[in-house]
Amino acid sequence: MVVDELSQADVDRIFHALADATRRDIVRRTLTKEASVTELAQAYDMSFAAVQKHVAVLEGAGLVSKRSRGRERIVRGDAAQIARARSLLAQLEELWRSRFGRLDAVLANPDAPAPPPA
């Protein structure tokens, strides 16, 4: 099990970073294929500095990481951090499914019938 200790501020940063279409696209691209900041900047209709700041926001949220390749900085998406965010949402959904107080029972006895899906 991954040591999954995200503070509220960490979660804030993750969702804030994802709340921008350009940043989501950068994550999408760099999950598929890593790219230098300059390569990324060429894909968008804004200045290099603006894209560089978007990458910095994503890096601060742990959604991408950077490594050096000569004078370039290669950006790569981090699927594990996305998985953590997805897990948080899954926990919320689970809370909803068990809103009639059956969560404890289900966790204690996984073979018990699940509550009706409303």
Added chain:
Amino acid sequence: MVVDELSQADVDRIFHALADATRRDIVRRTLTKEASVTELAQAYDMSFAAVQKHVAVLEGAGLVSKRSRGRERIVRGDAAQIARARSLLAQLEELWRSRFGRLDAVLANPDAPAPPPA
């Protein structure tokens, strides 16, 4: 198959709404048990108006809905919208898993999401 047509602005709103600890807590509470705006406001160390604005942001993102009960407005979390957000993250992760040989994966699983329309 859910009719899942979220614009980029919709996704912006969803993740932005989730990027605040108070709002996430409101979602958590109202997924478990619906509550009036006043009941919610009593749980946080800020003015009623501030909480009312948080609820409005969540409502604009489709993460909660409101119904009238007399003079009260009852807030209820919407698990389906959270599921949509989770699905978006799952699609990103899938993109990562198939970053090599994606064609094969798509051919083997025709129900998988289509490649992004650029």
Added chain:
DNA sequence: CTCATCTACAACCATTTGGTTGCACGTTAC
């Protein structure tokens, strides 16, 4: 060495955000 490229960061600016207080309006209680 010199010049071009890639990156980072500072300064600046308009807009948005997250909080406040105050007020108006509908509903409930007395």
Added chain:
DNA sequence: GTAACGTGCAACCAAATGGTTGTAGATGAG
């Protein structure tokens, strides 16, 4: 009817956001 309650909205404010330009350092090319 009148007072209290619950809600929504406007106006205001400080701070954060998302963009810009400019500058400077590090690396690669010739």
